[in-house]
Amino acid sequence: MYDRKMAIVDLSKGKVKEYTIPKKWQRGFLGGRGINSYLLYNLIEKGIDPFSPKNVLVLGVGPLGGTLAPSSSRFNASGLSPETGILGDSNCGGFFGPELRFAGFDHLVLRGKSKKPSYVNVQDGEIEIRDAKDYWGLDTYEVQISLRKDLGDVESVVTGVAGENKVRMACLRTGVKNAAGRCGMGALMGSKNVKAVVASGVNGVKVEHPQRMLELMEEIKDYLMGSKITPILGSQGTPLLYEVSNALGAIRTKNSQLNVWSDSLNAEELEQHVEKMISCSSCFTHCRHRNKFDGEGPEYTAVGLLGANLGLDHYPDIIKLNNTCNELGLDVSSAGSVLGWAFELYERGIIDKKMTGQEIGFGDFELANDLLHKISRREGFGDILAESSQAAKKFGPKSKDYLIAVKNLPQSDPHDIRYIKAFGLGIATASRGADHLRSRPTIEIFFRLPQEVKEQIYGKGATTDPTVYDGKAQAVHFSDNIFATIDSLGLCKFICHGFNSPHYLKYEHFSKLLYAVTGSEFKEKELENIGKRIIDTERLFNFKHGVTAKDDTLPKRYFDDPMKQGVSKGHRIERKGFDKMKKEYYKLRKWDEKGRVKPQRKKHIESHGGLP
Amino acid sequence: MKYLYYYPEKCTGCRQCAMACSLNKFGECNPKRSAISIVRDEFERYEFAIFCMQCEDAPCMDVCHSGSYYVEDNIIKHDDNKCILCRLCAAVCPHSAITTMGKDLVKCDLCDGDPKCVKYCSTEALVYEEETKEQASRRRELAKKILSTS
Structure with a gap:
C-alpha cells in the first residue's frame, strides 16, 4: 500500500485541503467508484437539494489508473444526482483519469459553490481555483481546445452549455466523446459555477514491481487479444450489439412501443462513416470510432436511443445527433430516452402543441437535433425536457406510464429487457437507476454458450435460457460485484470477465495487477468482498436519500405490455417472476426482506472511518 | 539491421508503448518520461509516435x-x-526524439534488441524488423492496396 492523495476543494471559501487517503479506505474500497461512494456516504447530508452548494462532486481514479494495466484510463464522477435525487455516479475513459494521477491526486472533492465562473487547475501537486470567464458559454470542444491553447498539454473534464444551464441530464466530457455520462454530473459541475477541472503533471505512477508488471502484462495482453470478441470490438465497437439485439427482437424502438428496427443500423453499415478506430489511455481494444462527421462515436447506446428509439434509420443522421450531444454535453442515453418518451406522449395526446410549441414526433432528424439544442439552452419546450424524467411533473401523472426509467434514471441500454429477465432485474436493482453498466449479465444473451461455461461464471444453477426467472439473481449478483470492483480499480469493464466475454479479466488478474503496481496483496475473495461492500455502501447512501424496496422495480410497460414483434413477441416481465428474482437477489446480498442493509453490516462499513 | 518502424494509420493513440518504456527504464508509468512519445490531439484528429530513428x-x-x-x-x-x-x-x-526531464535524459536504445514498446502495441503500429524485410512487406501491402483500388 502506498501513499495516495486526495483533496477537498472548497469553492465557496476558495480553499484547498489535502489528505493522504487512509489505508483503511484503500483496503476497503480500493479507489475510483469505491472511495467515491464512501465519500458521498460520509459527506452528503440527508434531504439536501442536488443543486445545493452542500452537494459535492467527487472525481476519483483507481490504484491501477494511468499504468500499463490494460484499459486503465477510467475515473468516476460522483455526487447526489440532479437527475434522480439519489446516487449519481458515472465512469469515464479517455486520458483525464491518468493525467489526474500524474498531477498528483487520486480523488478530488469539489464542495460549495464558486461565486463566479471558475475552473480548477491541478498541476504537479498544486491545486488552484481560477477564473473561467473566458471559457463560460463554450461548448465541450471549444473549451477544451481553448484550455490547451492557454495552458499547453492538459487534459480536462468539462461541462458543456447543457451543464451550465443545469440540464438534469448534462454529462461531463473529456476529449471529443468520452463522457461521465449518466446521472447529470455535468449539471452538478455547472451548479457549482465550475466549467472544468484541468490536470497536467510530469510525474508518473510509481510501480512497486516493474519487471513483474512487464511480464504479467505480456501474459495479459495475449490473454485479452486471444478472445474472439477483442478484434470485433476493435473494428466495430459497441454498435456490434445492435444487430444481436435486433435479431432477438429486443431493441427499444419508438419508446418501446416496438421492439424490432431497421437493418440499416447494423455495425457493418457504420464502417463507411468511420475514419479510424482509436483508444483511451492504455487500451488494447480500441473500440472508439473517429467518425467522418468531425466527431467520435457512436456507441451502441447512441445507435439505439438516438436511432431506433427516435424512429431514425439513416446512419449519418444518428452520427450527427451523437455529435450534437457530445458538443453540447448531453447524456446520449437520457436524451434519446426522454425525446422518445415525449414523442409518444404527443402521439397519445397526453401533451399537446400548447406545451411543445410545435408538432413533434418520431422519424424527424431535424426536429430531434433542434430539440437537443433547445434542451441544452433550456429554450421553450427544451426547458421542460431538460428536467429529464422529472418532466413528468409538467406532463402529468399519466405520462409516468410511458416513461422508460427506474428510480428516475432513463434506461441506458437500448436492449428491451422484457425478453431478457436477468437484464430486467439488473436495471431494477442497479444503484444509480436504470443502467446496464452496473450489472449487465451479458453472457445471458450468448445462447450457444454451454451450460457449464455459464455456471463457471455465474455459479451453479445458471441457465442458458434468457426468458426464465430462475438463476437470474445470481447472474446479476456476480456482475454487480465484479463491476463495482473493476470500477474501483480504474480499469474499463469492457475487459471484465462476464461483460463482453467469458474470457476476460477475473479477480485473479486484478489481484496480480494490484500486487505488481502497489506491492499489496489482495486475495481474490477479498476483491469480491470489496465489490459487495461498495454495493452495500451505495445502498445505504440511497436509502438515506429516500429509496425503498418498492423503487427496485421496472417501467410499467415492461410488466404490462407484451412485446409485439420478432422472436420475442409476446414476452413481458411477469410480476410474480420478477418478485421472485428480486427476493433471491436481496437474499444473496444479505439484505432484509425490505431490501435494507442490516445494522451490523452498516456498522462494519462505517468502521472504515471518516475524513482523516 | 533491425529498426523500429511506425505506421501512424494503425496507431490508436493508447500510449502503451510509452507506459512500457517508462516502466522498464524508470520503474514508473509516465508517458512523458519515455523514449517514445505519442503526440496526440483528438480535436485535431491525429496521433503520432516520436522516437529515435x-x-x-x-x-x-x-x-x-x-x-x-x-x-x-x-x-x-x-x-x-x-x-x-x-x-x-x-x-x-x-526528430525531437530525445526526452529530458529533470536529471534524466532518455533516448531509445532499442532495449538491447528487445524493444518493450513493440511488445505492448496491440495493432502492430510499431514493429521491430530487419529493414529489407520491413520494406518488402510494406511494398507488398502498398501494391495490394493500389491494385485493389485501381
Whole structure:
C-alpha cells in the first residue's frame, strides 16, 4: 500500500485541503467508484437539494489508473444526482483519469459553490481555483481546445452549455466523446459555477514491481487479444450489439412501443462513416470510432436511443445527433430516452402543441437535433425536457406510464429487457437507476454458450435460457460485484470477465495487477468482498436519500405490455417472476426482506472511518 | 539491421508503448518520461509516435561535447555517467526524439534488441524488423492496396 492523495476543494471559501487517503479506505474500497461512494456516504447530508452548494462532486481514479494495466484510463464522477435525487455516479475513459494521477491526486472533492465562473487547475501537486470567464458559454470542444491553447498539454473534464444551464441530464466530457455520462454530473459541475477541472503533471505512477508488471502484462495482453470478441470490438465497437439485439427482437424502438428496427443500423453499415478506430489511455481494444462527421462515436447506446428509439434509420443522421450531444454535453442515453418518451406522449395526446410549441414526433432528424439544442439552452419546450424524467411533473401523472426509467434514471441500454429477465432485474436493482453498466449479465444473451461455461461464471444453477426467472439473481449478483470492483480499480469493464466475454479479466488478474503496481496483496475473495461492500455502501447512501424496496422495480410497460414483434413477441416481465428474482437477489446480498442493509453490516462499513 | 518502424494509420493513440518504456527504464508509468512519445490531439484528429530513428549520421553524436554518445551493435547509445545534461542533443535532434526531464535524459536504445514498446502495441503500429524485410512487406501491402483500388 502506498501513499495516495486526495483533496477537498472548497469553492465557496476558495480553499484547498489535502489528505493522504487512509489505508483503511484503500483496503476497503480500493479507489475510483469505491472511495467515491464512501465519500458521498460520509459527506452528503440527508434531504439536501442536488443543486445545493452542500452537494459535492467527487472525481476519483483507481490504484491501477494511468499504468500499463490494460484499459486503465477510467475515473468516476460522483455526487447526489440532479437527475434522480439519489446516487449519481458515472465512469469515464479517455486520458483525464491518468493525467489526474500524474498531477498528483487520486480523488478530488469539489464542495460549495464558486461565486463566479471558475475552473480548477491541478498541476504537479498544486491545486488552484481560477477564473473561467473566458471559457463560460463554450461548448465541450471549444473549451477544451481553448484550455490547451492557454495552458499547453492538459487534459480536462468539462461541462458543456447543457451543464451550465443545469440540464438534469448534462454529462461531463473529456476529449471529443468520452463522457461521465449518466446521472447529470455535468449539471452538478455547472451548479457549482465550475466549467472544468484541468490536470497536467510530469510525474508518473510509481510501480512497486516493474519487471513483474512487464511480464504479467505480456501474459495479459495475449490473454485479452486471444478472445474472439477483442478484434470485433476493435473494428466495430459497441454498435456490434445492435444487430444481436435486433435479431432477438429486443431493441427499444419508438419508446418501446416496438421492439424490432431497421437493418440499416447494423455495425457493418457504420464502417463507411468511420475514419479510424482509436483508444483511451492504455487500451488494447480500441473500440472508439473517429467518425467522418468531425466527431467520435457512436456507441451502441447512441445507435439505439438516438436511432431506433427516435424512429431514425439513416446512419449519418444518428452520427450527427451523437455529435450534437457530445458538443453540447448531453447524456446520449437520457436524451434519446426522454425525446422518445415525449414523442409518444404527443402521439397519445397526453401533451399537446400548447406545451411543445410545435408538432413533434418520431422519424424527424431535424426536429430531434433542434430539440437537443433547445434542451441544452433550456429554450421553450427544451426547458421542460431538460428536467429529464422529472418532466413528468409538467406532463402529468399519466405520462409516468410511458416513461422508460427506474428510480428516475432513463434506461441506458437500448436492449428491451422484457425478453431478457436477468437484464430486467439488473436495471431494477442497479444503484444509480436504470443502467446496464452496473450489472449487465451479458453472457445471458450468448445462447450457444454451454451450460457449464455459464455456471463457471455465474455459479451453479445458471441457465442458458434468457426468458426464465430462475438463476437470474445470481447472474446479476456476480456482475454487480465484479463491476463495482473493476470500477474501483480504474480499469474499463469492457475487459471484465462476464461483460463482453467469458474470457476476460477475473479477480485473479486484478489481484496480480494490484500486487505488481502497489506491492499489496489482495486475495481474490477479498476483491469480491470489496465489490459487495461498495454495493452495500451505495445502498445505504440511497436509502438515506429516500429509496425503498418498492423503487427496485421496472417501467410499467415492461410488466404490462407484451412485446409485439420478432422472436420475442409476446414476452413481458411477469410480476410474480420478477418478485421472485428480486427476493433471491436481496437474499444473496444479505439484505432484509425490505431490501435494507442490516445494522451490523452498516456498522462494519462505517468502521472504515471518516475524513482523516 | 533491425529498426523500429511506425505506421501512424494503425496507431490508436493508447500510449502503451510509452507506459512500457517508462516502466522498464524508470520503474514508473509516465508517458512523458519515455523514449517514445505519442503526440496526440483528438480535436485535431491525429496521433503520432516520436522516437529515435538511429540516424547513420547522427546530429546528437555530432554536437555532444562530453562524449556521452557511442555506437554499439549499430545502436546509438547514451552514457548517463558522461552526460553533463546540456540538452544540446535534444535541441538538434531532427526528430525531437530525445526526452529530458529533470536529471534524466532518455533516448531509445532499442532495449538491447528487445524493444518493450513493440511488445505492448496491440495493432502492430510499431514493429521491430530487419529493414529489407520491413520494406518488402510494406511494398507488398502498398501494391495490394493500389491494385485493389485501381
